[in-house]
Amino acid sequence: MNNIAERLQSARQRIQNLCKQAGKSAGPVKLLAVSKTKPVDDIRAAYQAGQRLFGENYVQEGVEKIQQLSDLTDLEWHFIGPLQSNKTRQVAEHFAWVQSVDRLKIARRLSEQRPATMPPLNLLLQINISAEQSKAGVADETELMALAAEVNALPHLTLRGLMAIPAADLDPADQIRVFEQMQRLFVKLKQQYVQIDTLSMGMSGDMQAAIQAGSTMVRLGTAIFGERHKAADD
Ligand SMILES: *Cc1c(COP(=O)(O)O)cnc(C)c1O
Numbered sequence: 001m002n003n004i005a006e007r008l009q010s011a012r013q014r015i016q017n018l019c020k021q022a023g024k025s026a027g028p029v030k031l032l033a034v035s036k037t038k039p040v041d042d043i044r045a046a047y048q049a050g051q052r053l054f055g056e057n058y059v060q061e062g063v064e065k066i067q068q069l070s071d072l073t074d075l076e077w078h079f080i081g082p083l084q085s086n087k088t089r090q091v092a093e094h095f096a097w098v099q100s101v102d103r104l105k106i107a108r109r110l111s112e113q114r115p116a117t118m119p120p121l122n123l124l125l126q127i128n129i130s131a132e133q134s135k136a137g138v139a140d141e142t143e144l145m146a147l148a149a150e151v152n153a154l155p156h157l158t159l160r161g162l163m164a165i166p167a168a169d170l171d172p173a174d175q176i177r178v179f180e181q182m183q184r185l186f187v188k189l190k191q192q193y194v195q196i197d198t199l200s201m202g203m204s205g206d207m208q209a210a211i212q213a214g215s216t217m218v219r220l221g222t223a224i225f226g227e228r229h230k231a232a233d234d
Pocket residue numbers: 034036057080081165203204219220221222223
């Protein structure tokens with residue numbers, strides 16, 4: 001596998017196979033192509049191969065790419081990285097989704113700064129599902145439901161679901177366990193809010209467990225664009 005179109009094709013095939021394996025309740029699962037540190041030509045190549053959803057982690061880099069690719073009007077840009085309050089405006093003005101919100105302050109700013117001419121910004125709340133000290137994310141169900149209620153009341157946002165990045169070193173049984181915990185939180189949230197439809201979990205190494213547990217969106221970077229060399233700074 002040496003080009004982006006082939007890698008994409010094989011990723012789609014793998015997702016489809018995992019959905020089949022997981023049974024009839026699984027799928028459809030969307031594929032978010034994580035293009036951080038990769039040049040816009042790579043994104044164009046993925047676009048040519050039919051990919052429309054792209055994820056970026058760094059505000060400045062993401063906004064530059066969005067501007068450079070503004071001729072492709074049906075791209076859907078997801079911000080998936082850590083977001084500080086001094087950068088929310090850029091995100092609110094350029095992205096369609098933000099997957100990494102875990103504080104009301106950030107959600108409020110995104111809502112205030114979302115231009116009235118744009119559709120509501122789609123939002124996922126990030127859960128710190130492995131309870132890692134170093135990771136961002138909402139800690140537990142109580143905190144989640146409280147935050148969701150406040151976010152749901154904000155005018156220029158649409159709360160769509162949850163996102164998680166579990167610890168990288170879990171064995172398959174633990175992957176299943178944490179993803180099932182996510183699924184339970186997702187179901188709880190859905191019972192409260194009708195528009196909830198997105199559970200973003202699963203990367204190259206844990207996609208099987210994520211899909212089995214009900215993921216609706218997996219995020220793949222390296223598997224599509226190859227290894228990242230440049231260390232992005234933001
Ligand atoms: C970088 C990143 C990915 C993709 O990681 P790969 O290992 O390149 O597939 C997925 N999700 C998030 C939040 C990321 O930051």
